[in-house]
Amino acid sequence: MKVWKVSTLAVCAALAGSIASAETAIAQKGLEADMVLLPKFLGILPFDQANQGAQEAHEELGNTGDLLYTGPTPENSVAGQIEIMTTSASQKSAAVMLSNNAGEQIVPSAVAAQAAGTKVVTWDSPIPSAKGESLFIAQVDFGEIGVVMADMAHSILDGEGEFATLSATPDASNQNAWIAAMEEALKGPKYAGLKHVDIVYGNDQSEVSYNRALALADKYPNLGLIMSPTSVGIVASAKAIQDEDLCGQIKVSGLGVPAEMVTYTMNGCAPEFALWDFVDLGYLTYYTSYMLATGQIEGEAGETFNAGRMGDYTIEKDPTRDAGLRVLMGPFTVYNKDNVEAAAK
Amino acid sequence: MSTENFTSRIVKALNSWEGFLLLVLVLLFVGNTINSPFFFTLNNQINLFQLSIEKVIVAVIMTFVIINAEIDLSVASIMGFAACLFGWLFQSGVSASGAVVIVLAAGAILGAFNAFWIAWVGIPSLVVTLATMIAFRGFARVLVEDRGITGFPDWFDKLGQAPLVGPIPLSILVFFVLVFFFYIVLQRTVFGRQVYFIGSNRDVAEYSGINVRGVQAIIFTLSGLISALAGLLFAARLGAVRGDAALGFELDIITIVLLGGVSIFGGRGTMVGTLLAILIVLNLRNGMALANITGHIQTGVLGILLILSVMVPNIQEWIKKLRKLGKGTVE
Numbered sequence: 152m153k154v155w156k157v158s159t160l161a162v163c164a165a166l167a168g169s170i171a172s173a174e175t176a177i178a179q180k181g182l183e184a185d186m187v188l189l190p191k192f193l194g195i196l197p198f199d200q201a202n203q204g205a206q207e208a209h210e211e212l213g214n215t216g217d218l219l220y221t222g223p224t225p226e227n228s229v230a231g232q233i234e235i236m237t238t239s240a241s242q243k244s245a246a247v248m249l250s251n252n253a254g255e256q257i258v259p260s261a262v263a264a265q266a267a268g269t270k271v272v273t274w275d276s277p278i279p280s281a282k283g284e285s286l287f288i289a290q291v292d293f294g295e296i297g298v299v300m301a302d303m304a305h306s307i308l309d310g311e312g313e314f315a316t317l318s319a320t321p322d323a324s325n326q327n328a329w330i331a332a333m334e335e336a337l338k339g340p341k342y343a344g345l346k347h348v349d350i351v352y353g354n355d356q357s358e359v360s361y362n363r364a365l366a367l368a369d370k371y372p373n374l375g376l377i378m379s380p381t382s383v384g385i386v387a388s389a390k391a392i393q394d395e396d397l398c399g400q401i402k403v404s405g406l407g408v409p410a411e412m413v414t415y416t417m418n419g420c421a422p423e424f425a426l427w428d429f430v431d432l433g434y435l436t437y438y439t440s441y442m443l444a445t446g447q448i449e450g451e452a453g454e455t456f457n458a459g460r461m462g463d464y465t466i467e468k469d470p471t472r473d474a475g476l477r478v479l480m481g482p483f484t485v486y487n488k489d490n491v492e493a494a495a496k
Numbered sequence: 497m498s499t500e501n502f503t504s505r506i507v508k509a510l511n512s513w514e515g516f517l518l519l520v521l522v523l524l525f526v527g528n529t530i531n532s533p534f535f536f537t538l539n540n541q542i543n544l545f546q547l548s549i550e551k552v553i554v555a556v557i558m559t560f561v562i563i564n565a566e567i568d569l570s571v572a573s574i575m576g577f578a579a580c581l582f583g584w585l586f587q588s589g590v591s592a593s594g595a596v597v598i599v600l601a602a603g604a605i606l607g608a609f610n611a612f613w614i615a616w617v618g619i620p621s622l623v624v625t626l627a628t629m630i631a632f633r634g635f636a637r638v639l640v641e642d643r644g645i646t647g648f649p650d651w652f653d654k655l656g657q658a659p660l661v662g663p664i665p666l667s668i669l670v671f672f673v674l675v676f677f678f679y680i681v682l683q684r685t686v687f688g689r690q691v692y693f694i695g696s697n698r699d700v701a702e703y704s705g706i707n708v709r710g711v712q713a714i715i716f717t718l719s720g721l722i723s724a725l726a727g728l729l730f731a732a733r734l735g736a737v738r739g740d741a742a743l744g745f746e747l748d749i750i751t752i753v754l755l756g757g758v759s760i761f762g763g764r765g766t767m768v769g770t771l772l773a774i775l776i777v778l779n780l781r782n783g784m785a786l787a788n789i790t791g792h793i794q795t796g797v798l799g800i801l802l803i804l805s806v807m808v809p810n811i812q813e814w815i816k817k818l819r820k821l822g823k824g825t826v827e
Binding site: 193229238243 | 532534537539540543546547643644646653656657733734735736738739740744781782785786788790791792795
């Protein structure tokens with residue numbers, strides 16, 4: 152009896168697998184769907200790169216509708232994102248691609264947008280409860296980010312020393328998840344010599360982050376490393392440490408853009424940092440959103456689709472959240488002296 | 497009434513600040529309607545109000561504060577504190593309806609605290625409310641720390657998000673009731689005239705036997721109460737609170753009131769002016785959003801608008817003076 156059950160399950164699983172793989176959706180080009188790419192705010196290089204990728208996919212797919220890249224100012228990020236979400240629904244846009252900076256506060260406007268027929272696809276930073284969200288395009292597995300950050304800390308500190316984290320905003324769901332994953336990874340025996348002493352927030356503003364980095368250097372005399380999982384924080388920290396001539400004692404690492412980090416990596420202030428390709432993230436987000444908005448995929452777990460030059464992807468349950476679906480992009484690139492110059496070009 | 501009299505009255509009305517604002521508003525409305533097919537729809541008109549409703553509610557009471565020749569910089573921090581206090585109370589097990597009552601009372605107390613230092617101790621309101629702006633924001637952040645609080649009861653979220661009467665949600669009804677009520681108070685009651693009188697010349701008002709402290713205490717306490725109400729509406733609309741709720745709103749609120757023709761030196765301005773300024777700012781923002789203009793440019797346009805609103809009355813004054821000078825030489 153037991154054997155029968157198990158074998159039935161196996162057959163079911165095999166069947167489900169074969170159905171999924173047999174039906175890889177290929178995008179039909181040339182349909183009309185007005186798309187909105189909504190970053191946390193404007194004026195940040197990675198978001199502009201994501202836009203570049205989205206524009207590439209927009210042209211490749213021959214969408215006869217518009218692709219609009221618009222966002223709020225940093226001081227007005229939460230209210231601004233809500234406003235743009237609401238206005239996009241009023242304009243009957245087919246999809247809003249959101250890097251969420253408003254935490255749960257975006258939920259009512261996202262739910263209203265969905266009710267009005269506008270799909271909401273998140274990328275870079277999801278809606279924590281997944282309410283009002285169709286899909287999340289995850290850049291890399293959040294658990295993997297944690298391990299990569301722990302590994303970089305381990306290699307820069309040579310296995311022993313104190314380090315602190317300088318994050319974005321306290322409510323940024325992506326950064327919080329990565330830091331949590333890093334702390335989980337740090338429990339492993341390999342990292343026993345590392346001491347994570349503090350987490351501070353620079354609100355993704357250069358000046359605030361710069362001052363927070365200096366404050367960390369003052370507060371912890373034995374600090375060996377500042378880990379900043381945000382492209383704004385890592386540059387500001389590296390600049391602060393270099394300005395104070397502290398690169399000999401305190402190194403900087405985290406997630407950064409090669410073009411902004413190249414000087415600090417070459418002069419040894421930030422010997423290693425990591426990132427995924429934001430152009431690819433924008434491309435994949437656009438591709439997925441286009442197919443969702445034009446009804447070519449339903450946005451259900453198990454669906455497989457082809458995303459142009461990036462190959463095939465499958466929608467799956469997001470293991471990092473209680474609810475929600477994701478498409479996982481991956482992989483990671485760790486940058487150092489050997490490869491940063493080429494990537495910065 | 498002769499036609500000549502009638503036209504001169506229209507010219508005079510358009511010459512007034514309110515007339516000018518009305519003209520701007522009509523132009524904006526026409527421009528927006530031509531620009532986007534989505535502008536003049538019921539849904540968009542409600543959204544346009546809803547997206548900034550908390551700010552414009554506070555602008556109504558800010559009109560009193562500034563006509564009184566004072567300022568209240570702490571309004572947005574009281575809004576944020578109210579939202580966070582609500583979230584904190586709710587999370588601590590207080591029923592949502594009980595929390596609403598406590599939050600409103602707390603708002604009035606914070607307002608009265610401002611009033612004490614301003615009216616009785618005599619410290620300038622700019623200084624007092626600058627200090628409490630920082631302090632109240634601090635309380636808000638302490639209450640919810642670095643997390644967001646969500647999961648309020650359905651009825652509370654619905655009050656902020658769903659239509660209540662016809663297609664109109666509660667917050668918009670509250671706004672119009674407050675505008676009407678405070679219009680009557682400001683333009684039709686003794687209290688309203690006292691507000692103007694104190695704003696024009698506080699010393700003379702005091703010598704004339706007006707209870708200056710009493711009037712100011714009422715204004716600042718009301719400012720705290722209404723800010724707390726706006727904070728609650730904010731929490732209900734977003735269905736979640738954070739320590740940065742309503743951060744920076746005070747400048748938008750003051751901008752609206754000054755644009756409405758209320759003099760920063762006190763004694764001048766009307767509720768109609770504030771209402772027109774509210775409609776202009778909301779329509780301008782919405783029109784720019786529908787025209788897909790990005791946040792940075794929107795902020796810039798609003799800044800230019802404020803500069804103009806300060807400059808235009810001055811230019812009108814200069815023209816009057818030049819005319820007088822001209823007459824003088826002829827005589």
